[in-house]
Amino acid sequence: MTAFVSALDLFSIGIGPSSSHTVGPMRAARAFATGLEASGRLDETTRVTCTLYGSLGATGLGHGTPDAVVAGLAGLRPDDCDPDDVRDAWLRLGEDGGEVRLAGRHPIRMRRADVSLEPRTRLPGHPNALTLQAWGDGPLPVAEETWYSVGGGFIRRDGDPVAQAEALRHPLPYSTAAELLALCDAHGVSLCDVSRANEVAVHGETGIDAGLDAIWDAMAACVDHGLEAEGTLPGGLKVRRRAADMRRRLEEADRLAAERGGDRDTAAEWLSAFALAVNEENASGGRVVTAPTNGAAGIIPAVGLYYLRFVPGADRAGIRRYLLTASAIASLVKKNASISGAEGGCQAEVGSACAMAAGGLCAVLGGTPHQVENAAEIAMEHHLGLTCDPVAGLVQVPCIERNAIASSTAVSAARLALHGDGTHVVSLDAVIETMRQTGRDMKRKYKETSEGGLAVNVIEC
Incomplete structure (x- = not known):
């Protein structure tokens, strides 16, 4: 497999303070929300939870990971968003929760506690892991995905085959x-x-x-x-x-x-x-x-x-x-x-x-x-x-x-x-x-x- 990665992917325009702890989780959360929309499950979603594992859980607060997750769920992209819209996005929810427009359009109620930290738990795919769950009216989530933030803002969904470079x-x-x-x-x-x-x-x-x-x-x-x-x-x-x-x-x-x-x-x-x-x-x-x-x-x-x-x-x-x-x-x-x-x-x-x-x-x-x-x-x-x-x-x-x-x-x-x-x-x-x-x-x-x-x-x- 060729090593070549495009400069346009390696040098990605985003926001601070971390590509793996901010940009990657933001992209993963956005992909999760848009996936709900594409599958027709967006309107039945009333709540979303996120668990940050390993390094994301250990230093996520200092790296703004919960803010990035909330911003990504709201449909923001790290390459063109206003950084001020991401800063403190999680804190602004307050203890009692606040509205997040999932995928930029569907309103849900989200609380700070919906983003949890599990620094001692390391998933096998990568030290930077997060699991997102969408909930409706039932006792089980309507959707669940685990994503890995593998460095430099690159992300990979658990279970997906490792992408093969287009050598041809x-x-x-x-x-x-x-x-x-x-x-x-x-x-x-x-x-x-x-x-x-x-x-x-x-x-x-x-x-x-x-x-x-x-x-x-x-x-x-x-x-x-x-x-x-x-x-x-x-x-x-x-x-x-x-x-x-x-x-x-x-x-x-x-x-x-x-x-x-x-x-x-x-x-x-x-x-x-x-x-x-x-x-x-x-x-x-x-x-x-x-x-x-x-x-x-x-x-x-x-x-x-x-x-x-x-x-x-x-x-x-x-x-x-x-x-x-x-x-x-x-x-x-x-x-x-x-x-x-x-x-x-x-x-x-x-x-x-x-x-x-x-x-x-x-x-x-x-x-x-x-x-x-x-x-x-x-x-x-x-x-x-x-x-x-x-x-x-x-x-x-x-x-x-x-x-x-x-x-x-x-x-x-x-x-x-x-x-x-x-x-x-x-x-x-x-x-x-x-x-x-x-x-x-x-x-x-x-x-x-x-x-x-x-x-x-x-x-x-």
């Missing part, structure tokens, strides 16, 4: 990095060219370019908004937003350097500011792009803006190549390991995003396919074992700063790879497999449950 529509299929490099060598093309050929077969030339441009515009808008927004992030940790203050300081430093006729190198600091801006937006529940997840959403846009702002000759065409190369790397990780923090720890999220950004930047800086593969491997290798231990179940500490550090690592990995000829001891395939094994061996408390690491050693105040 992909002229250049691959399942490993070795196969991808072999295609590049055989055809004399880049990783980006392989991705583009597969994308065009599905979306057409115009469709893929328009889709990539929309993705980048959403990423850039997220950075812009984050660089302007101030205040304290929600959730009780009282984390102050820093990106706007950092922007002002850097603008002043750049201005003074220009006045003096000199040039102070602030590229690395701007890179961090870009990443902070995105992840502060994500933590506030704002509009973000999964890349490949929300918790790691700051790395791809930060490194992309670094390229546009500090690399001579950078342009929109380069950004398309950057995103296509990054998506090729993400496809390999998603197929052969995981991009889910609940499954593999933060190495699966921030580690994957760092590898994607490193490979993409190496490509637009003129790297060969083998140098690009090396850059991605370097970035992933140095995130092996990284745990997912969000304090208070919020995507704030250490998540926001972690994106800034990983952005710097991505740039370093790309430039280090460019100084070699692409030959190296550890292959990208080997490091992806190592990440999979490490995630499997990692204790549950370090995989997005807030039961270990910083989550239990930092006093919430």
